[in-house]
Amino acid sequence: MIGAVAAGTKTAAKIKRENADAEIVVITKDEHISYAGCGLPYFIGGVIEEEKELVVKTPQEFKQITDIDVYTKLEAMSIHSKEKYVLAMDILEGNVKKYSYDKLVLATGATPFIPQIEGADLQGVHTVRTVNDAINIRSLIDKGAVSKAVVVGGGFIGLEVAENLHGKNIEVSIVEFAHHILPSFDEEIALYAQNYMSDQGVNIYTCEKVISIKGEEGRVKKIITDQREIEADLVIMSVGVKPNTKLAEEIGIELGVTNAIKVNNFMETSIEGIYAVGDCAENVNLITGKPAWYPMGSTANKMGRIAGLSMTGDQKNGLKGVLGTTIVKLFKLNAGKTGLSEREAIKQGFEVETVIVPANDKAHYYPGYRQIITKLIADKNTHKILGAQVVGEGVVDKPIDVIATAITFGAKVEDLENLDLAYAPPFSMAMASTILASNALLNKLAGRMNGINSFELKKRLDELLVVDIRDEASYLIRTIPGAIHIPSEELIYRADELKNNEEIVLICKVGKIAYLSYLKLKKLGFQNVRILEGGISSYPYELV
C-alpha cells in the first residue's frame, strides 16, 4: 500500500478484516497517517484545538487495532511491476528498501497546484494539504505574525480557511480568477454566498489574476494582481489540486481524461493486480457516465472498502459512480451541491429546466427556523433530476442528501414531489423544501408557471419590464434597477398600464405572491409574463 491517509488505511484495514492471514505493508513519505484533511482549516482557526484530534490514528494505534504495519517517512521511489516489488527510500536514513507484493495499492493522493509566479516560494506562502501545513500556519498566527492574509482561490478549502483566519481577527482577502467564488456553483447561488462572505467582512476580488508575490527578507509582504496590490503576511495558495500519478505513469498505468489514474468499478488499474484508490484515482460521473475527478474524503473511504473487498475475492458491488456532491459551511451560511450545475448540464448537452425556490428549514412558527434557497435542475425532456444547489443559513445538507439519493436512482421531478419525508415542526415545514421545489419545477415543466432566475434577469434587465408588486415602502427602500411599482392588490385594476406585448417580470419578496399575480395576469390574457424565481430576497445583484 503506497499512501496512508484515508483510502490507503481503509483499504488495508478492509483486506485484513476479510483475510486475517494477509501480509500488508503500508508505506508513506508523510509523517502522519490517517489524518483528517478536511479538518485542517478548522485546526488553523482553533475550532479544532489539538493536533491529535486531526490524526484519526497513529501508526502504533493502527497497528494495535488492525495488526498492520505502517512505515512513515518512507517514500516509494519506483514500482517494478514485472518482478512485483517496490523500492522505497527511508527519508531520515537515506537507505533504499525493497518490498515485494502480490497486489499493490496506489493511494498516493493529490498535491496542491502552485502557480509558477514570482514569489511563490517566499516564506509565508502556504498550501493547506497536510497536517504540517496546518501546524505551520497556526504557529505563525499564534506568534502574532499574521494581521493580513490573502487566500488565492475561492473554492471550498480556500473559503473555509478564509473563514477561520477571519475568526482569528486577521483581515482576509480572497482573490479568485473566476467570475465568482464557489466556481462549481451556478452564478446566482454562488453570488448569494459571496455577498454573505463580504457582509461578514471578508474582502473578495473576483475575475482577478494573481501576477506575483512580493516579499522582504524572504518573507511575503504583498500580493500583486492584475487589478491591485494587497498587503499580506500570509498567503494561502488554494487554487486546486492535481492527482499524484508519477509512480503509476512510470510503469505505464493508464491515466484517464482527467489525468487521474483510470480504474474500473473495483478500483483496479490498467495493470492487473495494481489498484488505485482515493484522490489519485479517477471517478465516473453517475449522471453523464463520463470520467470525472472529485477528490473527496467520503469517496476515498468507499473506494478503500471496495478495493479491499475486491482484492480478497468479493467482486459483487463496485462503485458505479459519484455525483460530485459537496458542501461547505461559511460562517453561519451553508452551501451544498449535488450533480450538475445548470451551466455544467448545458455544457454536457442537456436541454434543462430549472427553478429557484426559497423555503424554511423548519416550520415557520418554530423558533430558530432559517431560510434556504433550492435550485433544482432537470432534463426538460425526460424530467430526470440532473442536479441541485441549496444555500442559506438553514439546514442544507439534508435536502442535498435527499436529492443526491434520488438522482442515484434516476429520479424524475415527479418522483420528488411525493417523497414521504420526516415532518415535525422542529425538523421541517409540512411541505419540505425539496418537495416545494419539485412542485414549482413541475409547474414550470407543465407550463403552469413561467419563471426567470436572477442570473437571466440581470442579463436581460434592459429588455424586460420589471414590475415590483411589493408594498410601496419596500419598493422605495430597495428594488431592482429600472423596476416600476404596482402593488399586487392593484395589479388587476392597473393592468392596462402593462402593455400586452412587452415581456413582463413580476417581482415580490420570495416569489409566491408574484406567482399568484402571474396567474391573475394570465387570466386577463397576458401571454408574456414571468416571475422572478425566489423573489428579490434571492437576487444577488445590485439593487437601487
Added chain:
Amino acid sequence: MIGAVAAGTKTAAKIKRENADAEIVVITKDEHISYAGCGLPYFIGGVIEEEKELVVKTPQEFKQITDIDVYTKLEAMSIHSKEKYVLAMDILEGNVKKYSYDKLVLATGATPFIPQIEGADLQGVHTVRTVNDAINIRSLIDKGAVSKAVVVGGGFIGLEVAENLHGKNIEVSIVEFAHHILPSFDEEIALYAQNYMSDQGVNIYTCEKVISIKGEEGRVKKIITDQREIEADLVIMSVGVKPNTKLAEEIGIELGVTNAIKVNNFMETSIEGIYAVGDCAENVNLITGKPAWYPMGSTANKMGRIAGLSMTGDQKNGLKGVLGTTIVKLFKLNAGKTGLSEREAIKQGFEVETVIVPANDKAHYYPGYRQIITKLIADKNTHKILGAQVVGEGVVDKPIDVIATAITFGAKVEDLENLDLAYAPPFSMAMASTILASNALLNKLAGRMNGINSFELKKRLDELLVVDIRDEASYLIRTIPGAIHIPSEELIYRADELKNNEEIVLICKVGKIAYLSYLKLKKLGFQNVRILEGGISSYPYELV
C-alpha cells in the same frame, strides 16, 4: 370543501390556481382555519409564544390571497350526493344553509379517541387537537392551576406535550398501555428514548392501563391505573385519533380496512366527483402495497395538491403511497422512523435481517458532534430496505429522509453503501451514518459478521456466554448481567477459557472492537460467536 385545516385549504388553493374561474366554498365547524396542528404542543409549552403564529392564515387573509371564501363555525350536516348539495348549520345562529356543488372534497380530519372510562368528562381532562384545546391548556398553566400532569399515551403528541409541560416545571407522568413509549418503534430503540425521557425527570409507566379518573367538585384530582394512583391537576388524553367519516358513511362512501375513507391515487372516493384528503382519507403503504392510515400534516398537503390538480384535469402524478415516516424531538433527543419496524416487517411476512450501528452525526473532531444510533431493516432474500429507525442527540432527520428516499425507489442495501452524500466536517463523518449502517448490514448478509441486538440478547441472556472485552475499569463500573470479563488484548491468548461449543456474545462500547475481536476468534475456529450490535452504549436494559 368540508374542512379547512391543512388538506382542505391546500386543495382549495390549488384548484383556484389551476382554474381561476372555479367557484369554491370552504366550510368548517371550527373557529380557526389553516392552523398548525403539529405546533400545538409547542404552544402549550410557550416555545411558540403567540396564538397567531399557530394560525397560518385567517379566513380574511386566505380570501385576500386566494380569492376563496371560507366560512367558519359552519358545520356540514349532510351530503346529498344525487342532488349534489350539502346542508350545513351555522353554529352561532342555528340556521341551516344549502351549498350546491359539482365536486365535493371531504377534508373532515380526525378526532382524538377518548376511552370510555369514569371521569373522562372531568374538568382538566383535555385532548390536544385544535387551537382551542391548546389555548385552554395553556391558560390553565398560566393561571398556575397545574403542578402535576398525566399524559395518557406515549405516542408522538403525548411525548411532545409531556416535554412541554415538563418545561413549565410541571411534574409529568406518562401512562402507556404498550410495553414502551413510541409503540411504532422497535423495543430497543424505543427504550433508548424512554430511558432518556426518564433521565430528564419524566415519570413513565408502561404496560399500564388507565382504569378511571377521579375528581373533586368536577375537577380532576387523580388518575387510577391497574398499578397505581397518580395525582393530577391536568390529564392529557393522547391515545390516538380516529378518522372523521360519519358524513361519508351516511351516503355510502366506501371506507377502507383502516376505517378511513378509501380513495384512489387521485384522492377520489368510491362516489365519483367526491374526493377525500388529509387525515380522514386512507393511504397505501409503499412497501407492503396494503392500505394503511398515517394521519400526517405532510401527507395532507400532498393529498391536497394532488386532489386539486386532479379535479382540474391533471391526472398525471397520483400518490402511489407513503412510508409512515415520522420524527419526534424529545428534549435534546431526536427519534425518527421510516418504513416498517422489524416487528411490523415480520408481521407482514418478511424474512428480515437487521443491524444496529452507532455513529456520529459530524466528524468526530468537529465540536458539537453527537451520537446517533441507526437501525436498518432489510429483506433477507431480496436485500430490499424495509425500514429504518434513528435515535440520538445528533441529527436524525437527515438519515431518515435519505433512507425514506431510497426506499421509495426500491433500494437494496447495496444501493446505500455508495451513496454520494454531502461531506464536510461540520455536516457528516466521511463515512456517513447511513453508509456505515449499510456496510454493517452487508457484512451480516454476506456472513462476514454475526450480530445480535439488545432486544434479542436480553431475551436470551441465560443461554449465552456474554464476554465484556472492554478494559477492567469499564467492566467494573457497569456491565451486562452475567457478563464475564476478558479484555480485547487478551482475548486470543485466553481463548481456551471460552468453550468452543458455547454461544458467545462479545460486547464492547459501540460494537467496533467487538467486531475485530470476533474476526480473531473466527480465525481461531470459533463457530458460534456474535457481537452485541451497537455495544453496551446502545443496550437499554438493566446493567449491573
